[in-house]
Amino acid sequence: MDRLMDIPSSAELKRVVVVGGGFAGLNFCKRLKDERFQIVLLDKTNHHNFQPLLYQVATAGVEPSSISFPFRSLFAGRKNFHIRMCEVLETDAETQEVKTSIGRLHYDYLVIATGCDTNYFGNKALEENTMALKTTAEALYNRNHILESFERAVDTDDMQEREKLLTFVVVGGGATGVELAGALAEMRRFVLRKDYPDLDVDKMRIILVDGKDRLLYSFKPKSSREAEEYLRYRGVELKQKTRVLGYENEVLRLSNEEIPTANVFWTAGVIANSMGGFSSDMYGHGNRLIVDEFNRVGGYKNVFALGDTALMKQKDWPDGHPQVAQPAMQQADNCADNILAMENGEALKPFKYHDRGSMATIGRNHAVVETKGLVFGGFLGWLVWLVIHLMNIVGFKNRLLIFIDWVWSYFTHNSNLRIVVRPLIKGDRLYRLMKAQEQIREQKHKKTDNS
Amino acid sequence: MDRLMDIPSSAELKRVVVVGGGFAGLNFCKRLKDERFQIVLLDKTNHHNFQPLLYQVATAGVEPSSISFPFRSLFAGRKNFHIRMCEVLETDAETQEVKTSIGRLHYDYLVIATGCDTNYFGNKALEENTMALKTTAEALYNRNHILESFERAVDTDDMQEREKLLTFVVVGGGATGVELAGALAEMRRFVLRKDYPDLDVDKMRIILVDGKDRLLYSFKPKSSREAEEYLRYRGVELKQKTRVLGYENEVLRLSNEEIPTANVFWTAGVIANSMGGFSSDMYGHGNRLIVDEFNRVGGYKNVFALGDTALMKQKDWPDGHPQVAQPAMQQADNCADNILAMENGEALKPFKYHDRGSMATIGRNHAVVETKGLVFGGFLGWLVWLVIHLMNIVGFKNRLLIFIDWVWSYFTHNSNLRIVVRPLIKGDRLYRLMKAQEQIREQKHKKTDNS
Numbered sequence: 004m005d006r007l008m009d010i011p012s013s014a015e016l017k018r019v020v021v022v023g024g025g026f027a028g029l030n031f032c033k034r035l036k037d038e039r040f041q042i043v044l045l046d047k048t049n050h051h052n053f054q055p056l057l058y059q060v061a062t063a064g065v066e067p068s069s070i071s072f073p074f075r076s077l078f079a080g081r082k083n084f085h086i087r088m089c090e091v092l093e094t095d096a097e098t099q100e101v102k103t104s105i106g107r108l109h110y111d112y113l114v115i116a117t118g119c120d121t122n123y124f125g126n127k128a129l130e131e132n133t134m135a136l137k138t139t140a141e142a143l144y145n146r147n148h149i150l151e152s153f154e155r156a157v158d159t160d161d162m163q164e165r166e167k168l169l170t171f172v173v174v175g176g177g178a179t180g181v182e183l184a185g186a187l188a189e190m191r192r193f194v195l196r197k198d199y200p201d202l203d204v205d206k207m208r209i210i211l212v213d214g215k216d217r218l219l220y221s222f223k224p225k226s227s228r229e230a231e232e233y234l235r236y237r238g239v240e241l242k243q244k245t246r247v248l249g250y251e252n253e254v255l256r257l258s259n260e261e262i263p264t265a266n267v268f269w270t271a272g273v274i275a276n277s278m279g280g281f282s283s284d285m286y287g288h289g290n291r292l293i294v295d296e297f298n299r300v301g302g303y304k305n306v307f308a309l310g311d312t313a314l315m316k317q318k319d320w321p322d323g324h325p326q327v328a329q330p331a332m333q334q335a336d337n338c339a340d341n342i343l344a345m346e347n348g349e350a351l352k353p354f355k356y357h358d359r360g361s362m363a364t365i366g367r368n369h370a371v372v373e374t375k376g377l378v379f380g381g382f383l384g385w386l387v388w389l390v391i392h393l394m395n396i397v398g399f400k401n402r403l404l405i406f407i408d409w410v411w412s413y414f415t416h417n418s419n420l421r422i423v424v425r426p427l428i429k430g431d432r433l434y435r436l437m438k439a440q441e442q443i444r445e446q447k448h449k450k451t452d453n454s
Numbered sequence: 455m456d457r458l459m460d461i462p463s464s465a466e467l468k469r470v471v472v473v474g475g476g477f478a479g480l481n482f483c484k485r486l487k488d489e490r491f492q493i494v495l496l497d498k499t500n501h502h503n504f505q506p507l508l509y510q511v512a513t514a515g516v517e518p519s520s521i522s523f524p525f526r527s528l529f530a531g532r533k534n535f536h537i538r539m540c541e542v543l544e545t546d547a548e549t550q551e552v553k554t555s556i557g558r559l560h561y562d563y564l565v566i567a568t569g570c571d572t573n574y575f576g577n578k579a580l581e582e583n584t585m586a587l588k589t590t591a592e593a594l595y596n597r598n599h600i601l602e603s604f605e606r607a608v609d610t611d612d613m614q615e616r617e618k619l620l621t622f623v624v625v626g627g628g629a630t631g632v633e634l635a636g637a638l639a640e641m642r643r644f645v646l647r648k649d650y651p652d653l654d655v656d657k658m659r660i661i662l663v664d665g666k667d668r669l670l671y672s673f674k675p676k677s678s679r680e681a682e683e684y685l686r687y688r689g690v691e692l693k694q695k696t697r698v699l700g701y702e703n704e705v706l707r708l709s710n711e712e713i714p715t716a717n718v719f720w721t722a723g724v725i726a727n728s729m730g731g732f733s734s735d736m737y738g739h740g741n742r743l744i745v746d747e748f749n750r751v752g753g754y755k756n757v758f759a760l761g762d763t764a765l766m767k768q769k770d771w772p773d774g775h776p777q778v779a780q781p782a783m784q785q786a787d788n789c790a791d792n793i794l795a796m797e798n799g800e801a802l803k804p805f806k807y808h809d810r811g812s813m814a815t816i817g818r819n820h821a822v823v824e825t826k827g828l829v830f831g832g833f834l835g836w837l838v839w840l841v842i843h844l845m846n847i848v849g850f851k852n853r854l855l856i857f858i859d860w861v862w863s864y865f866t867h868n869s870n871l872r873i874v875v876r877p878l879i880k881g882d883r884l885y886r887l888m889k890a891q892e893q894i895r896e897q898k899h900k901k902t903d904n905s
Contacts, residue, residue: 009611049605050873066517068870075649076869085652088605088874105609131890139875144887154500154539158556160460198526201536253894418527419519422501423539424590436595439582443704 008106010085016041017346020101020110022091022278024051024074027116027310027331032078034339039346041083043110045103049073049088052139055328058179060142062149062186063194063420067139091117094280096303101278112342115278115292115300115308116335119326122272122289132250133269136179143424145268149190150423152266157201163263167253169207170264174247175271176213176220178327178363181230183268184211185365188237194421210240210264212247212257214271219363219371221325225378226363226371233365233380247271273326275312287314291323296353298338304345309334315354324356333357459557461536467492468797471552471561473542473729475502475525478761478782479567483529485790490797492534494561496554500524500539503590506779509630511593513600513637514645514871518590542568545731547754552729563793566729566743566751566759567786570777573723573740583701584720587630594875596719600641601874603717608652614714618704620658621715625698626722627664627671629778629814632681634719635662636816639688645872661691661715663698663708665722670814670822672776676829677814677822684816684831698722724777726763738765742774747804749789755796760785766805775807784808 012018017040021028024046032042053070060067074086090104094115100107121135134145149171156168173184187209196204211218211234217227218234218241231241246258255262275290285301287293291314292300298307298315310331314323324330334354341351360374362385370385372378463469468491472479475497483493504521511518525537541555545564552559572586585596600622607619624635638660647655662669662685668678669685669692682692697709706713726741736752738744742765743751749758749766761782765774775781785805792802811825813836821836823829 006611009609048874049601050870066519067875068517068873071870071873073649073869073872076872079648087609088602089609131887134887139873143875148891150500151539158460158538158540160457197530198524418524419501419522421524421527422519422522422590423499424518424594436582436585440599 006106008087008103008108010041010043010087010108012109013041015039016083017111018043018109019112019114019342020045020108021114021116022046022101023116023118023276023312024048025054025116025118025310025331026328027118027335028114029077030332030335031114031116031309031339032084034336035342036081037343037346038083040342041085042081043085043087043108044074044078045087045089045091045101045108046074047088047090048139049075049086050139051077054137057136057139057142058183058186060139061136061145061183062190063146064186064189066420067143071139091278093278094306096280096301096306099305111305113306114338115306115312116310116331117276117278117312119273119311120276121269122274123269124272126249128249128251129247129269133174133267135269136183137273146420147423148266149187150421153195153199153202154423155265157199165206167263167265169202170210170262171208171266171268172210172212172255172262172264173268173270174212175269176211176215176218176243177270178219178361180211180213180268180270181218181234182364183270184209184234184239185237185369186367188234188239189367191238194418198418198421208240209238210242210262212242212245214244214246216244218243222361222363222371223373223378226373226380229371229380230363230365233369237366273311277312287316287323289314289326297341297351298334298354307338307342309338317354317356320356325361327361329359330356457557459538459554459559461492461494461538461559463560464492466490467534468562469494469560470563470565470793471496471559472565472567473497473552474567474569474727474763475499476505476567476569476761476782477779478569478786479565480528481783481786482565482567482760482790483535485787486793487532488794488797489534491793492536493532494536494538494559495525495529496538496540496542496552496559497525498539498541499590500526500537501590502528505588508587508590508593509634509637511590512587512596512634513641514597515637515640517871518594522590542729544729545757547731547752547757550756562756564757565789566757566763567761567782568727568729568763570724570762571727572720573725574720575723577700579700579702580698580720584625584718586720587634588724597871598874599717600638601872604646604650604653605874606716608650617657618714618716620653621661621713622659622717622719623661623663623706623713623715624719624721625663626720627662627666627669627694628721629670629812631662631664631719631721632669632685633815634721635660635685635690636688636820637818639685639690640818642689645869649869649872659691660689661693661713663693663696665695665697667695669694673812673814673822674824674829677824677831680822680831681814681816684820688817724762728763738767738774740765740777748792748802749785749805758789758793760789768805768807771807776812778812780810781807 019040019042021031021044024044029051032044051072056070059065078084091101093102100109121137123130135141152168156165159165171187173180191204191207195207218230219227248256250267253265255264255267277290285293291312292308294300294308294313294315298309298313300306300308311326316323337354344351362370362372364370368382368385371380470491470493472482472495475495480502483495502523507521510516529535542552544553550561572588574581586592603619607616610616622638624631642655642658646658669681670678699707701718704714704716706715706718728741736744742763743759745751745759745764745766749760749764751757751759762777767774788805795802813821813823815821819833819836822831
């Protein structure tokens, strides 16, 4: 559509358009507080989503609302701050415009923080039949699916069918895969045993498939060993050095065997989200935008990419920084400072990554932590990490209450979360209602385009 | 499908099949605790849903999980108690069987407690274009729709379009309609003002349309007056003695005017959910199954209908009892006692309704209450009513904590609930995934039918 977005313009204000409200985008907006700037935050959803805990939503451990933070609340009261829910389609760096699903918008500075999506490496069958874990909607989908598998397993008297329904395969031995497998083992211990006395708990299989020779490959071997030992202790079957070839008709084909299963989670790779408007030579591996040490893209002075979607090759990081929250948040701070410096006519500061360590949860309150040369596991590290990360968000306003609410729901094993809510089922009124409304919107867009 | 459901049979146990886990079904299961019975609870979902507060989910006041109670947790530990998530299609009262989406099941006693659905009185356009409020899924749909209307209103520069998006029409002046209109007025006060500084709060219109000459027609005139005054005070426009003719292209046609609006909620009528197998003369008005004073259907000694779906004409209730929680819960208790009496060879007790009063919330913590000749409004009555109703559910197990959690979230105006989560949007991977899995299930059903 060719209309201009309805955002006030003013000669005094430099407009900074931020695409994406993940860790990078959110921290950037938080940092750049100067009255000379107007900030426009564009996102497909209306909320920040604390991705590291999405696996808890999928396994009915916490509510989506406990790890979701609506932008409008986070930035309530900020002057010259505008939020629009839309999809960004394309950038024109020459005319300094982005094209979105709700119109065009001119920028003085553009900050691209679009994050990552799941990577299926081109395998259509996997893309169409496995579950991913990148958005709140996906996490809720997975929760429904897991609970429905339990329900269907209770009912069937076909033992092969029951086996399929109770076999849960997680593909990918990185932090997300390890966390999800650990949480599924918790579900077997706490949920299946209590809620499904008709089912034999031992018949639930949890299998973690990974291509490498050790889990948590980006961690130190000691952490990998601890994760492997803990998961085995909880009854997770590890299939390492194993590739996935395909998944059809509820059979997962591995390089060395076949597993009948109705539940496959795909956490084996990520690919940066992109928008149109950049030539292919501006992209590096994983679809990441190549940036210089100031996070600038393609030689443009006013276009920046941050976090997961940026590829900055530095001395200690020849393949770019890890695609986790810490580099994203630090790049955001540095970028906000540099944009301010440009306005002040000061020198820019190159980005320097301060590696505060890594961490993965492998069970309820059980984690592996690596920081400042230390490698340890357990509850304390888990808590410290959690508080540091969450405080970056909740610190915005005095949102400690929400944190307490979350901790409460996490520790009380609130069984009310185990509800199946399928909003749109075949032939359902809601589905038809959604379709009707979609049609109305499309007609409006056409009308706007023609006018 | 022609298979038998996989539920253990035993000559010593009489099987009671309960269809529906609303107020009636749940209370029946709670009451009938005798080792001579096996209970099988069938429901389309896996949880009881506290319907009187669904309007709070729709207006982002509470989480679905706060008013949903999974059956498996509620009945954890009960012996000879089986739960199946399925749709009940048909009853054969001669062979004493129900047919469901997952197979057939024989019963000794059948308890039909299927509740109500929204009634559009045959108007297809209304059915396809307005929002209802009977299920958790619908409430979440409405929440997303309301928040998206706000977002779209912020963006548009077409003033007619903005007017449509900010006009909210509730059709139906009963308790649900009054409550929803009141809650929308709360959203204008608390949410719109805070989260959308770009929008002029006064531009949000809330209109309540009703065919009668006073709201809450089943209440006393004093209550109606109080509700009308309070809603007007909160800026709700009342259009009474007004009929709705149609809703097309975002224009609502009333008997005396037309209102351009993108948001129409339909709460103007209910119709009892039915299943196949009963002849048309067994149904009374509102599609309710005619029952005798023991809640028995069609002259059968072992088939009962309870609550909203039952029509029992008694001296003080020539049109049947009101379709609310109280009669449903009391009929459930009486029916459970009578089934036990039948096994003991004792006389059955006819149902007698103890009218404990009615109540409707018209604003946050503001209600009208009628009980034992008293008619009053305000906060205390609201709290008393709430505690009585919720305790019937939460009393099952020591679930007070969940109640506290709910009260917390209600009083803190948790803004995190204001998240838009659309699981299935056009062309989305999740939608295709759901379709693929539906197909697999259908193929399985066909296989089972043919075998």
